[in-house]
Amino acid sequence: MSAITPLRDEILQQHLHAAIAQVNKVLLGKARQVKLAFTCLIAGGHLLLEDVPGVGKTTLAHALAATFALDFQRVQFTSDLLPSDIIGVSMYERETGEFRFHQGPVFAGLLLADEINRATPKTQSALLEAMAEGQVTVDGQTHALPEPFFVVATQNPLDLAGTFPLPDSQLDRFMLRVSLDYPDASAERELLTGTDRRDLLTRLTPQLDAAGLNALYRQVQTITASSALLDYLQALLTASRRHPDIRVGLSPRAGLSLLAAARAWAMLSDRGHVLPEDIQALFVPLAAHRLVASRGASGETLARTLLSEVAVD
Numbered sequence: 001m002s003a004i005t006p007l008r009d010e011i012l013q014q015h016l017h018a019a020i021a022q023v024n025k026v027l028l029g030k031a032r033q034v035k036l037a038f039t040c041l042i043a044g045g046h047l048l049l050e051d052v053p054g055v056g057k058t059t060l061a062h063a064l065a066a067t068f069a070l071d072f073q074r075v076q077f078t079s080d081l082l083p084s085d086i087i088g089v090s091m092y093e094r095e096t097g098e099f100r101f102h103q104g105p106v107f108a109g110l111l112l113a114d115e116i117n118r119a120t121p122k123t124q125s126a127l128l129e130a131m132a133e134g135q136v137t138v139d140g141q142t143h144a145l146p147e148p149f150f151v152v153a154t155q156n157p158l159d160l161a162g163t164f165p166l167p168d169s170q171l172d173r174f175m176l177r178v179s180l181d182y183p184d185a186s187a188e189r190e191l192l193t194g195t196d197r198r199d200l201l202t203r204l205t206p207q208l209d210a211a212g213l214n215a216l217y218r219q220v221q222t223i224t225a226s227s228a229l230l231d232y233l234q235a236l237l238t239a240s241r242r243h244p245d246i247r248v249g250l251s252p253r254a255g256l257s258l259l260a261a262a263r264a265w266a267m268l269s270d271r272g273h274v275l276p277e278d279i280q281a282l283f284v285p286l287a288a289h290r291l292v293a294s295r296g297a298s299g300e301t302l303a304r305t306l307l308s309e310v311a312v313d
Contacts, residue, residue: 012208012215013270016042019207020268023063026200027056027180029187035268036178036285037064037152042216043264045175045257046131046151048116048289053156055180061112061152062201068213069206070109071146077119083126087136088143101138106130109146109210113153117163124170127151131173148213168248168292175257176282177289216267223263224273228313232276233258235310236283240291246302248292258286276312283307 016038023034037060040047049057058074065072075086088104105111106127116124130136134145153174156163171177183191191197208216225233233255241249250258262278269278287306288299297305 009215009219012212012219015208015212016216016268019067022067022204022207023060026063026197026204027060028190029183030056030060030180033178033180034060035265036176036282038268039261039264039282040176041068041150042213042220042267043175043257043260044148044217044220045261046153046173048153048155048171048174048177049180050155050157050177051179051181055182056197057154057180058112058114059197059201060180061110061154063204064150064152065110066201066204067207068109069209070148070150070213072110072112073105073108074112074114075105076114077116077123079118079120081119081123083123086123086126087130087138090139090141099139101141101143103143106136107143107145109148110150110152113151115156116153117155117166120164121167124164124166128169128173146210148210148217168290171289172251172253174289175261176285178285220260220263220267222272223266225259225263226273229262229274229276229279230259232310232312233262233279236279236287236306239306239310240287240302243302243306245293245295245297245305246291247294248290250287250290254287254290258282261286280307 020034020038024031027034037047041064049060051057062072064070084104086104087106088102090099090101093100113127130145130149131151134147134149135142136145155166237250237255240246243249258279261282262274265278265282266274283306284300284303287303291299291302293299293302
């Protein structure tokens with residue numbers, strides 16, 4: 001691996017670390033999950049939070065929006081939600097004699113798709129174009145979404161009543177899938193005796209704005225990934241496509257997402273280059289929801305198996 005490259009904008013890094021510290025004050029005892037969320041955000045991806053209700057998924061989304069001064073919209077996904085409820089609709093205006101497009105909540109800096117798997121696949125698919133291309137098309141007209149545009153979706157476990165599995169194409173749009181899990185004993189005691197999380201959210205102050213976030217996007221691209229590192233990444237992708245227990249392996253888009261996320265993880269670790277450890281830290285949350293088993297194993301188990309079987313040269 002190459003020598004450590006100093007990061008060019010120290011002030012931007014200071015603001016970034018202040019942003020992480022602020023979110024960690026709201027979401028107690030979840031430093032790794034917060035780092036994963038920031039990784040996804042500054043790498044230009046979208047985040048899927050999968051867990052039981054009440055563990056802080058919505059709180060994390062609110063905290064990210066407030067910390068980055070992003071326009072925040074929340075959509076509660078239900079079985080009767082329509083695609084137009086998300087992307088908007090063209091309505092005829094009698095005064096002008098023309099149709100005018102009325103934007104839906106997807107036109108936001110941060111869209112919280114709450115309990116996304118309670119909506120039907122048709123409604124879930126309304127986000128595909130938005131998440132992949134940063135735009136929506138209605139009645140043949142294309143409308144650009146704000147920049148930056150970040151989707152945080154929450155998902156209940158599929159064994160809960162009234163849920164629909166996300167289509168593979170939808171899952172592939174999420175860079176990382178993260179589980180917050182229950183807090184440990186000390187964090188839960190602080191939750192029980194401390195300030196209400198809703199009050200804390202109202203006190204959050206922006207540490208970076210949209211311009212700062214776009215600057216972070218550009219800075220992530222400067223993080224070095226050596227040829228040896230790319231060999232390791234490609235070996236993982238190839239192994240996922242050839243493993244006998246995996247019916248559908250990782251796509252090229254997944255490989256690009258893994259590289260972008262690894263660069264962001266390295267930057268958050270105050271390094272100017274990617275290490276194999278960065279790939280390993282991100283591989284399960286990036287790959288588990290994309291892998292389709294041929295023999296019933298979970299995606300997380302398959303991802304960990306690939307990590308154990310593919311050696312670092």
